[in-house]
Amino acid sequence: MADESQTQHSLGDRSARVLANTTKTPPQYDLITPRWLVRLLDWKPLESGTLRVNRVKDNTSVDVLCGQKDEQPLPETFVDYEEKPREYTLSAISTVLDVHTRVSDLFSSPHDQIKEQLRLTIESVKERQENELINNDDYGLLKNVPKGQRIQTRKGAPTPDDLDELISKVWKEPSFFLAHPLAVAAFGRECTRRGVPPATVSLFGSQFLTWRGLPIIPTNKLLVGGESSPKAPGGTTNILLLRVGEKKQGVIGLYQPGLPGEQTPGLSVRFMGINRSAIGSYLISLYCSAAVLTNDAIAVLENVDVGNYYDYK
Template sequence: MSVGEEVRDTQAPPQQSLGTAAARNLATTTKSAPQMQEITSRWLLKMLPWVQVQGGTYRVNRRLSYSVGDGRVTFVQTGDRVAVIPAELGELPALRNFGDEEVLAELARRCEQRDVGAGEVLAASGDAADRVFLLAHGKIEKVGSGLYGDETELGVLADGAYFGDRSLIDGDAVWEYTARTLTPCTLLTLSRADVYNLAERAESLQGHLAGLLSIPEQRTNHYGEAAIDLSAGHVGEAVVPHTFVDYEAAPREYELSVAQTVLKVHSRVADLYNQPMNQTEQQLRLTVEALRERQEHELINNREFGLLNNCDYGQRIQPHDGVPSPDDMDELLSRRRGSKLFLAHPKAIAAFGRECSRRGLVPESVDIGGHHVPAWRGVPIFPSNKIPVTDARTTSIICMRTGEAEQGVIGLQQTGIPDEIEPSL
């Protein structure tokens, strides 16, 4: 050691009391119950009126409706070429219930592909209509003429839609509106000439078209239901019409679906580690939460009874500018009477809020059970992350009325099952 070097004591001072690390060995920790991020507010389950289905099946009896093939057409894509699936041509009213697959395949081959840019007119109001347009990709607006000759927007068509189908069987058909592309579009066209040229060689198609023309047009109301003959406003001894209300011969039936699992808890865990929280109860609680989340997911997305898949195509609209706007929400409300609620993904609600802010609007809120929920025109907008958001950042907003008395959406359940811990669970 050199002279003058300072000597420092590097040893820690002796411990004067019990340390916290050792004290924890004798302490009882305060802990939370097991948590999971999957739990959501599940507003749909809370807001739906639930109907007891004792027999396991719910039948919806309705008036007779005449189907007009109002579905969507599906396509297949190979590179830059698009083709319609032959069987999907049966969605066109003129080919409804036509089952000759070879003829449908030939019609599909005769469809011509067109790639057009935005702003192009595909059909002009008043011109002769001689072909049907099948929209594979893009958006098309239907424009009509107002009272004073100004343009009036009649709607927006998107992927899978078709228009001009009446021209396949009516040689005198004219376009009742102007069809103009909003975005670059890929379309397929099938002309009336191609259909009738093929019909000259295919007896099945010729017979189908002849039978279609010979059937008198059914009298229906605005919703496609068989008309009820009435007389009103007459004077004197008028002949009062005779009528009856016809029903669907095979109404749709909904069978109760089930979500289930087998929960396993080791007896050693339940016996030795059951304090201060019951292990079985906590496992069961989290499993029940997962089942309820799956229940709401199925109510929205199930292919058989889910809301998204059962919404009538005539009740679906496309946004005018890509983002949900007040105009779109108003149009959605106008599609039905007595709308009770909107259901949307939180990202869609945020996008709608930004659009309102951009326009200088402040959406109101309503009180639902002590919760302040955003609303539009007094109809609450409930969030649900079960509504999917695609990779292209598109999603859906559902508007519905509820209850049997209003012919609206209901939930089906069967209570009183063995070992029930919650209604129908």
């Protein structure tokens, strides 16, 4: 008869897991953002990578007649154009992904290694795209705000008065504000302090603060700490207001359609072959630019104080 005091033994968790499968997620990537700006811009396809923006010269006014007397002579007029219009050429964002064939052959279950490597690389390229749309030295939105469309904050933190002044600069059908999440939070605090909490609106299934009915779109590509404005001290950033769309003479995105290996508009993936070291290479290329069609399509509120930036890092 067995001793009832004898310790009962059973298969332990650690040993049991040797025979069990583990459910795995695809790789999670902290740096992926919603990239709202890319979604909200109107995108214009180009025929050969270049857009020429023709403008009326010096905002020439057309001489017209308003009257009831038949004997009045008709005015003669014409509309003059700029003789040297600006041209925008698409910029390339490219990288080469290398994957050893041994890795893709042996370790592609349950998640395809090549597919996941391409997905993460494409996400990085698209993040760079939104950064370039805002900060590029040639076509970036911050670099293309005319001098007369730049204003300074009244007290440091963004206030309703500041955003109202931005609207006065882009008053013809403005579309949305663009701000760093810390600037959005700072504006919300100012509104609450004044007793005018901003309303919200739902876009793409997400909630956004608004001011005067215009959504305030967050992006971390409007940098904080002086990186987006050489004169801005640490803890400051900028807020943009845009009018978008070609029909509205606003801001538009530019891309090249019909690329070989096109995955999404303007982005292509091409297999470059396998070298003698058994490494397969894939070229990921994205061609894009942005154009501000008229000067009053964009304005910026500069040196917006969001507090001690390093407290949030």
